[in-house]
Amino acid sequence: MTDFHADSGQAFLPPWFQGIRRIADVMTLVLNVIGTLLILAVMVLVNADVIGRVAFNTPVSGVPEIVSMSIVAIVFLQVAQAFRKGRLTRTDAVLDYIQKRAPRLRSLLEFIFTLAAIALIWQLFAASEPLFVKAWVRGTYEGTVGDFTAPIWPVKLIILIGCAALLVQLVLHAITSLFALTSKKGTSL
Amino acid sequence: EEISATVVAGHPPVFRWVKHVSQTFIPAVNAALEGSDYSISWSEQYGGSLAKVGDELEATEEGLAEIGLVSSLFDPAKLAVQNVTYFTPFVSSDSTVVAEWMDKLQANDADMKASWEENGLEYLGGATGIDDYLLMTNFPVESISDLDGKKIGAPGPAVNWLKGTGAVGVSGNLTTYYNEIKTGVYDGVIVFASAAVPGKLYEVAPHVTRIGFGAQYAGGIAANKDWYDALPPMVQKALKGAAITNRIAYHKDLDATVGKFLNIMEENGATVTQVDEAFRKEWADGMDNVAKIWAEKLDADGVGGSRVLKSYMDTMRDAGATPVRNWDQE
Amino acid sequence: MSPFEIGLTSFGAMVVMVYLGFWVPFALMLSSFVGVWVIKGSPILAGKLLALAASETISSYFFGVVPLFIMMGFIVSVTGMGRDAFDVANHMFRRVRGGLGFGTVGANAIFAAITGISIASAAVFTRIAVPEMRRHGYSKRFSVGVVAGSSVLGMLIPPSLLLILYGLLTEQSVGDLFIAGVLPGLLLAFVFCLGIFLVALFKPKLIGEGITDPYDDADALTTQEVLAKGLPIAALIGLVLGGIYGGFFTPIEAGAIGCSGAIIIGLLRRALTLKDFWEVLTDTGLITAAISFLIIAAQMYSRMLALSGVPAGFGNFVATAEIGYWGVILAYVLLVILMGTILDSSSIMLILVPLMLPVLALLQVDLIWFGIITIIAVEIGLLTPPFGISVFVIKSSLDDPSITLGDIFYGAAPFAVLMLVVLGLVLAFPQLATALL
Numbered sequence: 041m042t043d044f045h046a047d048s049g050q051a052f053l054p055p056w057f058q059g060i061r062r063i064a065d066v067m068t069l070v071l072n073v074i075g076t077l078l079i080l081a082v083m084v085l086v087n088a089d090v091i092g093r094v095a096f097n098t099p100v101s102g103v104p105e106i107v108s109m110s111i112v113a114i115v116f117l118q119v120a121q122a123f124r125k126g127r128l129t130r131t132d133a134v135l136d137y138i139q140k141r142a143p144r145l146r147s148l149l150e151f152i153f154t155l156a157a158i159a160l161i162w163q164l165f166a167a168s169e170p171l172f173v174k175a176w177v178r179g180t181y182e183g184t185v186g187d188f189t190a191p192i193w194p195v196k197l198i199i200l201i202g203c204a205a206l207l208v209q210l211v212l213h214a215i216t217s218l219f220a221l222t223s224k225k226g227t228s229l
Numbered sequence: 230e231e232i233s234a235t236v237v238a239g240h241p242p243v244f245r246w247v248k249h250v251s252q253t254f255i256p257a258v259n260a261a262l263e264g265s266d267y268s269i270s271w272s273e274q275y276g277g278s279l280a281k282v283g284d285e286l287e288a289t290e291e292g293l294a295e296i297g298l299v300s301s302l303f304d305p306a307k308l309a310v311q312n313v314t315y316f317t318p319f320v321s322s323d324s325t326v327v328a329e330w331m332d333k334l335q336a337n338d339a340d341m342k343a344s345w346e347e348n349g350l351e352y353l354g355g356a357t358g359i360d361d362y363l364l365m366t367n368f369p370v371e372s373i374s375d376l377d378g379k380k381i382g383a384p385g386p387a388v389n390w391l392k393g394t395g396a397v398g399v400s401g402n403l404t405t406y407y408n409e410i411k412t413g414v415y416d417g418v419i420v421f422a423s424a425a426v427p428g429k430l431y432e433v434a435p436h437v438t439r440i441g442f443g444a445q446y447a448g449g450i451a452a453n454k455d456w457y458d459a460l461p462p463m464v465q466k467a468l469k470g471a472a473i474t475n476r477i478a479y480h481k482d483l484d485a486t487v488g489k490f491l492n493i494m495e496e497n498g499a500t501v502t503q504v505d506e507a508f509r510k511e512w513a514d515g516m517d518n519v520a521k522i523w524a525e526k527l528d529a530d531g532v533g534g535s536r537v538l539k540s541y542m543d544t545m546r547d548a549g550a551t552p553v554r555n556w557d558q559e
Numbered sequence: 560m561s562p563f564e565i566g567l568t569s570f571g572a573m574v575v576m577v578y579l580g581f582w583v584p585f586a587l588m589l590s591s592f593v594g595v596w597v598i599k600g601s602p603i604l605a606g607k608l609l610a611l612a613a614s615e616t617i618s619s620y621f622f623g624v625v626p627l628f629i630m631m632g633f634i635v636s637v638t639g640m641g642r643d644a645f646d647v648a649n650h651m652f653r654r655v656r657g658g659l660g661f662g663t664v665g666a667n668a669i670f671a672a673i674t675g676i677s678i679a680s681a682a683v684f685t686r687i688a689v690p691e692m693r694r695h696g697y698s699k700r701f702s703v704g705v706v707a708g709s710s711v712l713g714m715l716i717p718p719s720l721l722l723i724l725y726g727l728l729t730e731q732s733v734g735d736l737f738i739a740g741v742l743p744g745l746l747l748a749f750v751f752c753l754g755i756f757l758v759a760l761f762k763p764k765l766i767g768e769g770i771t772d773p774y775d776d777a778d779a780l781t782t783q784e785v786l787a788k789g790l791p792i793a794a795l796i797g798l799v800l801g802g803i804y805g806g807f808f809t810p811i812e813a814g815a816i817g818c819s820g821a822i823i824i825g826l827l828r829r830a831l832t833l834k835d836f837w838e839v840l841t842d843t844g845l846i847t848a849a850i851s852f853l854i855i856a857a858q859m860y861s862r863m864l865a866l867s868g869v870p871a872g873f874g875n876f877v878a879t880a881e882i883g884y885w886g887v888i889l890a891y892v893l894l895v896i897l898m899g900t901i902l903d904s905s906s907i908m909l910i911l912v913p914l915m916l917p918v919l920a921l922l923q924v925d926l927i928w929f930g931i932i933t934i935i936a937v938e939i940g941l942l943t944p945p946f947g948i949s950v951f952v953i954k955s956s957l958d959d960p961s962i963t964l965g966d967i968f969y970g971a972a973p974f975a976v977l978m979l980v981v982l983g984l985v986l987a988f989p990q991l992a993t994a995l996l
């Protein structure tokens with residue numbers, strides 16, 4: 041499969057664009073690293089809960105709640121990087137066929153697909169924003185008073201951040217396919 | 230004129246409270262509208278097809294569904310005051326009474342009403358009462374000291390009921406109780422009879438102790454407020470009337486089943502014991518006053534927690550309940 | 560257009576988009592967004608459906624530990640424990656052609672006993688088994704196909720998320736369901752192995768052109784080598800299984816404990832460097848994100864379908880058609896398999912099982928047996944295009960871009976057929992499910 045994604049040689053891209061992309065990629069990577077550390081934290085937490093319960097009769101309060109909130113955070117912190125690295129599932133049989141015969145059409149298709157994805161993630165972002173505001177204003181929490189409670193807003197915020205990061209990567213991807221579409225060779229993708 | 234209404238419930242219709250929405254509430258609305266100019270075309274979305282358990286409120290508030298079977302138990306932050314029963318155990322074991330009075334409080338109590346409105350909902354009624362919670366264990370419980378160091382699984386707020394008993398409360402859920410007791414992760418659970426029998430929990434936890442934790446209010450039927458306000462008055466009346474019919478039918482069904490379920494457990498080799506007043510009092514007195522902690526937290530958030538607590542306790546005492554511990558008077 | 564027609568149309572559009580090469584999660588999202596927009600007449604509501612599904616779908620303890628199960632597998636892989644286990648399997652099956660296929664199925668059956676979800680099995684064995692099989696000359700399609708096929712064991716052999724869900728829906732004892740899953744699970748593993756054996760015997764080219772031929776005894780490991788290679792992984796499995804059945808932790812918590820165990824064993828063997836570990840962590844994160852994003856999109860899609868009434872419509876048709884006991888059962892099985900091509904496992908069960916219950920009561924169907932039937936039929940859907948979660952997971956976990964999604968679907972197809980065979984056997988001989996009860 042032709043790699044439309046990061047790290048492939050794309051000499052046809054102007055330097056200014058490559059510069060912007062490097063900055064965006066660093067930000068995406070930072071989110072990715074935070075998400076990765078969160079997985080580690082979940083592992084430590086569940087272990088602490090089990091060991092505390094079995095050995096010391098003192099389970100850690102709120103582990104199911106923290107874990108169920110963390111997984112949402114983990115996913116949205118990493119989804120932009122997953123896209124950048126080409127990990128989102130797609131069937132490439134038709135695309136490869138087109139690539140061989142009409143590389144520009146392939147770029148055009150890629151551009152249209154990415155625009156559709158941008159519209160969708162924008163919708164998701166716009167509709168998720170009120171959910172964050174609600175959680176923030178009302179101070180909603182997970183858990184139960186007297187045992188353990190944790191605010192919900194950080195997760196809702198991370199959903200927004202994740203969508204924004206994914207949007208940035210999608211826009212960069214759309215521009216890349218546009219350059220490929222208009223570049224003289226057209227086949228270099 | 231045809232009005233379309235999507236009804237959402239996170240639990241599947243095998244749960245009694247969902248079954249009655251489908252088999253009592255909806256037919257009652259249809260019956261009330263028969264012969265009028267209005268009719269409702271229903272789309273019934275149960276079992277997580279549109280919203281998971283605990284997400285019904287948001288789906289109704291946002292307008293994806295017009296009517297929701299909202300579980301306050303699973304939305305303790307948004308419907309904080311509605312959870313008053315879970316923070317006041319040992320008040321009444323009669324779920325019919327608890328449900329009836331909780332429905333009245335939803336209509337009359339300012340804080341209860343406000344909390345539905347803040348979430349963009351109109352409370353229709355149809356309180357879901359939960360039958361008296363039981364302690365089911367794989368060891369006999371003759372005194373509270375028997376619980377020392379034992380791991381007891383309990384639903385979220387009920388973990389608080391174990392504090393002060395020496396037992397280790399572990400927050401768990403119905404779906405895995407059987408295996409967790411069987412393998413020994415838990416030594417017992419706090420659960421209600423109408424869930425214990427279908428899950429065959431008596432096989433692994435044959436010692437059923439009726440502590441008298443009490444019946445609980447788990448939620449009710451609510452409508453999206455914008456949608457409700459735009460309805461013709463007679464349709465509004467039909468919805469609220471049907472919610473009352475639903476509450477009565479559901480609790481009649483529940484009461485008939487609970488007695489039967491305790492018998493089934495005994496027939497299957499479980500021992501059902503009822504603790505005496507002294508046991509119950511010792512348990513209740515040994516607990517932290519979790520109701521007070523809860524009420525003060527709500528007070529601090531600007532919700533009348535202490536007021537609701539008193540209002541609920543007064544209501545129940547007036548209705549003839551004799552709480553083992555008067556949580557509001559300490 | 561009626562909602563029903565909208566549902567069908569958006570399904571068609573989704574399939575076309577997926578085949579054209581639109582990212583699968585975005586194709587699902589787009590068809591649900593447009594579908595809800597048209598059904599409810601409001602783009603704002605459609606957006607809200609996306610947002611609610613995004614924040615709710617995976618927000619559970621059970622989903623939360625999925626990355627830990629995946630990470631455990633990766634650590635096993637990166638520390639060489641996976642390869643060692645395969646060397647042992649190779650040794651054991653050295654006189655059998657297709658021995659590594661046997662090894663994959665067997666190892667999956669064992670892993671199934673510690674995990675409740677098939678996507679974990681699929682992700683883990685993609686990393687452990689596929690490179691080993693490729694190294695030994697097995698074909699691409701067979702290597703990924705056997706991993707896809709045997710990943711379904713994860714939810715048939717207890718513990719199983721799907722059996723818990725079914726128990727909840729039908730008020731059957733989860734304990735009984737778990738026991739009922741054991742024999743069919745083992746039978747399925749056996750049938751997979753038999754299938755591999757027969758193909759290796761009669762059509763060996765289907766498995767691979769240049770498979771390293773049956774190991775002769777000169778290649779055999781010494782007992783000492785078998786122990787050295789087999790013990791670490793056996794210790795890890797012992798830790799996890801012992802912990803679950805000894806009552807120390809729950810199957811959900813097992814992922815975290817297993818991770819720690821794998822790390823400790825890796826450190827003891829001096830086979831786990833900080834760099835390896837960080838790579839494993841990052842990779843786990845990316846795969847988790849890709850899979851979860853897909854599952855979120857699938858949930859949006861199934862909510863749209865629920866609003867359209869398509870699944871309930873088909874279900875009602877089967878439930879109310881007067882076609883007798885076997886007519887109902889077979890129509891149901893067929894419907895589940897058809898829905899499996901486009902919906903995820905739990906959605907199918909949540910839609911169909913409650914719908915069937917009243918009919919099943921009338922026909923006096925044994926609900927435990929019916930549960931096992933349901934699980935096997937639902938799990939066939941993990942392998943069938945265009946929407947096959949196990950196949951997608953394998954694709955996201957693969958290091959090798961030369962293996963396409965199509966290759967994996969092709970490779971998995973024979974295993975889906977073998978599942979049909981086992982399904983037929985359990986239908987014909989209900990004792991397979993109920994004998995141990």
Ligand code: NA
Nearest residue numbers: 671674713718
């Ligand atoms: Na399993």
Ligand code: NA
Nearest residue numbers: 899900940946
């Ligand atoms: Na499928």
